[in-house]
Amino acid sequence: MNRNHVKTGLLILYFILLMLPIYWMLNMSLRTNADILGGFALYPKHPTLENYIKILTEPAWYSGYINSMIYVSMNTAISLLTALPAAYAFSRYRFIGDKHVFFWLLTNRMAPAAVFLLPFFQLYSTFNLIDTHIAVALAHCLFNVPLAVWILEGFMSGIPREIDETAYLDGYTFPRFFITIFIPLIRAGVGVTAFFCFMFSWVELLFARTLTTTEAKPIAATMTRTVSASGLDWGLLAAAGILTIVPGALVIWFVRNHLAKGFALGRV
Amino acid sequence: MTLTLESVSKTVGREVYIENADLTFETGSKNVILGRTLAGKTTLLRLMAGLDKPTTGRILVNGEDVTGMAVRKRKVAMVYQQFINYPSMTVFDNIASPLKLSRMDKETIKKRVYETAEILHLVPLLDRLPAELSGGQQQRTAIARSLVKDAQLLLLDEPLVNLDYKLREELRIELQQIFQRREAVVVYTTTEPAEALMLGGNIVVIHQGRILQTGPTPEVYHSPATTKVAEVFSDPPINYIDGTINGNRGTIAKDISIPLTGHLEGIAPGDYRFGVRSNHLFLQPQGSADTEIKATVELSEISGSETFIHVRHAQTPLVVQESGVKSRRIGEKVSVFVHPERLYVYDLAGDLIASPAGPDPAGGAGERGEIPQNRGCDLRLRPSGAALCL
Numbered sequence: 001m002n003r004n005h006v007k008t009g010l011l012i013l014y015f016i017l018l019m020l021p022i023y024w025m026l027n028m029s030l031r032t033n034a035d036i037l038g039g040f041a042l043y044p045k046h047p048t049l050e051n052y053i054k055i056l057t058e059p060a061w062y063s064g065y066i067n068s069m070i071y072v073s074m075n076t077a078i079s080l081l082t083a084l085p086a087a088y089a090f091s092r093y094r095f096i097g098d099k100h101v102f103f104w105l106l107t108n109r110m111a112p113a114a115v116f117l118l119p120f121f122q123l124y125s126t127f128n129l130i131d132t133h134i135a136v137a138l139a140h141c142l143f144n145v146p147l148a149v150w151i152l153e154g155f156m157s158g159i160p161r162e163i164d165e166t167a168y169l170d171g172y173t174f175p176r177f178f179i180t181i182f183i184p185l186i187r188a189g190v191g192v193t194a195f196f197c198f199m200f201s202w203v204e205l206l207f208a209r210t211l212t213t214t215e216a217k218p219i220a221a222t223m224t225r226t227v228s229a230s231g232l233d234w235g236l237l238a239a240a241g242i243l244t245i246v247p248g249a250l251v252i253w254f255v256r257n258h259l260a261k262g263f264a265l266g267r268v
Numbered sequence: 269m270t271l272t273l274e275s276v277s278k279t280v281g282r283e284v285y286i287e288n289a290d291l292t293f294e295t296g297s298k299n300v301i302l303g304r305t306l307a308g309k310t311t312l313l314r315l316m317a318g319l320d321k322p323t324t325g326r327i328l329v330n331g332e333d334v335t336g337m338a339v340r341k342r343k344v345a346m347v348y349q350q351f352i353n354y355p356s357m358t359v360f361d362n363i364a365s366p367l368k369l370s371r372m373d374k375e376t377i378k379k380r381v382y383e384t385a386e387i388l389h390l391v392p393l394l395d396r397l398p399a400e401l402s403g404g405q406q407q408r409t410a411i412a413r414s415l416v417k418d419a420q421l422l423l424l425d426e427p428l429v430n431l432d433y434k435l436r437e438e439l440r441i442e443l444q445q446i447f448q449r450r451e452a453v454v455v456y457t458t459t460e461p462a463e464a465l466m467l468g469g470n471i472v473v474i475h476q477g478r479i480l481q482t483g484p485t486p487e488v489y490h491s492p493a494t495t496k497v498a499e500v501f502s503d504p505p506i507n508y509i510d511g512t513i514n515g516n517r518g519t520i521a522k523d524i525s526i527p528l529t530g531h532l533e534g535i536a537p538g539d540y541r542f543g544v545r546s547n548h549l550f551l552q553p554q555g556s557a558d559t560e561i562k563a564t565v566e567l568s569e570i571s572g573s574e575t576f577i578h579v580r581h582a583q584t585p586l587v588v589q590e591s592g593v594k595s596r597r598i599g600e601k602v603s604v605f606v607h608p609e610r611l612y613v614y615d616l617a618g619d620l621i622a623s624p625a626g627p628d629p630a631g632g633a634g635e636r637g638e639i640p641q642n643r644g645c646d647l648r649l650r651p652s653g654a655a656l657c658l
Contacts (some may be wrong), residue, residue, distance in 0.1 A: 162352040165319050168339040169346050170413070171369040184356040 028238035051239035064219035074137035083148030091156040105146035139207040154266020155189025192262035276325035298469030308477040309457040345414035346423040351406035353398040360394040366417040404435040495618040530609040543612035546589035558605040
């Protein structure tokens with residue numbers, strides 16, 4: 001056995017351990033509750049799509065996905081639209097306190113969300129925003145905008161300032177330059193930023209559950225519903241879990257080549 | 269167009285980048301800004317372009333104040349030292365970009381882009397992205413973009429410095445020909461005296477943010493007004509030998525007497541610094557009038573087809589430029605010969621008192637030509653370019 005075989009073997013083992021819970025969830029989602037509780041099986045002996053059909057047909061279930069999608073998209077859009085100009089300013093201009101403000105942005109990510117829960121609840125109640133998508137989208141900006149600014153600033157600083165100047169010399173106005181030249185240059189960065197905003201907003205539960213009741217209730221909150229007097233609805237919960245992973249996995253596919261740079265906040 | 273800088277200064281924080289620059293450039297003129305790195309050449313160009321705002325002073329175009337005017341409203345083109353192109357556009361779109369914004373119709377744009385690409389040998393590359401080009405091709409694209417529009421002010425910031433020697437030679441000649449046809453103010457910065465001489469035109473010698481001397485390039489080369497100018501405008505730097513003139517006798521390096529003929533005649537008695545360029549120092553006598561300086565070799569440095577021999581006479585270090593590879597042993601005793609009529613005379617404050625009469629002196633030095641040989645390039649042999657006219 002040579003070194004390569006050992007490497008491959010270890011890698012396979014690692015992936016088995018990694019994928020095991022997900023496989024187990026998939027396994028459960030394709031079985032009925034009675035089957036799951038009836039006995040141990042490595043694979044579903046009588047696979048059924050019953051759980052999935054229930055989720056996709058019952059408004060109480062699928063509206064959770066729609067709500068999540070809506071506020072996540074809103075949040076991603078808001079974060080990008082505010083972070084793009086902010087990141088440009090941080091990367092291109094020197095102004096009083098720029099470095100402090102830039103660092104302060106990051107500190108917003110250092111406090112647990114629970115700290116902001118009470119003030120946010122009061123604030124959104126006052127403005128009658130409780131149980132709306134925009135409420136959750138705005139609340140998630142608290143940690144997504146700073147992140148987006150940091151990632152985009154990293155990508156923007158990798159573009160030489162002379163490109164901006166050449167564009168002005170060529171006669172571009174600032175908005176035209178920004179949209180037609182600059183954004184295409186950092187499109188990988190924009191993609192990665194969008195992904196990170198999407199991901200953090202999609203997995204966040206605390207704000208999403210506190211700021212919504214019924215109309216904008218996210219899927220994560222709906223899933224806690226399956227715990228009832230009659231016990232856990234195992235199959236249904238597993239199916240919901242699988243469906244929750246899908247959007248994230250799809251988005252990751254698009255930015256897979258740039259993820260490392262994103263995790264390094266664009267500074268590689 | 270006339271571009272005028274009126275006592276322009278630029279300070280960033282406490283550092284002075286440009287101090288009190290007064291310059292005038294006319295349409296059709298070729299201008300070289302010569303200075304070492306960090307002398308303020310780029311800052312000066314950026315001020316002219318309007319990319320930076322002067323701290324004090326005004327910039328006038330045809331007598332009209334344009335100091336605070338937006339860059340895009342001025343008719344300026346600039347080529348940077350780094351190769352700057354739009355990475356997401358093809359070479360064609362890169363070159364066409366300034367035209368597209370001027371609402372020109374598609375056919376005209378295409379024609380103009382092809383014309384410019386033709387001059388710079390870019391036609392086969394028009395569909396490529398800048399990242400797929402070599403450094404020289406990228407810089408040619410950048411130059412093409414600056415030439416395609418009729419900019420009244422064409423600024424080139426050491427455009428050839430990041431290219432290898434062969435390409436630099438080629439492009440330098442091409443640029444010469446392009447500038448010749450240009451109805452614009454061309455300003456070109458460089459750190460190399462040889463490049464400045466080859467481009468000819470007018471020169472601005474700048475050092476530590478201060479303009480030292482301006483004038484026609486060959487004239488400034490032949491009469492550098494101060495010791496600083498002579499240093500910046502010589503490669504290797506000019507040699508200085510302290511000396512005195514006493515009546516009708518001159519002495520250099522304490523004990524070597526020189527005849528006071530030609531331009532040395534009639535200089536008031538006193539202490540002076542004598543300057544002599546490395547290419548006017550020889551290891552063999554070139555004529556009977558030559559003065560001999562005994563020296564010890566400290567280092568010989570072979571650079572292309574040239575050898576720079578660093579020698580020392582008592583306290584005076586000298587660099588002798590010999591053509592061909594002529595290595596000398598360290599510590600070897602040699603005689604260095606100089607024709608007294610090749611000596612520049614400066615007073616102790618550094619101002620020029622007298623300079624050698626002309627490019628072709630009475631002695632044998634004319635043979636060697638006037639261009640300081642730069643790292644093995646043989647400018648004199650080139651069939652084109654201003655270098656020959658010297």
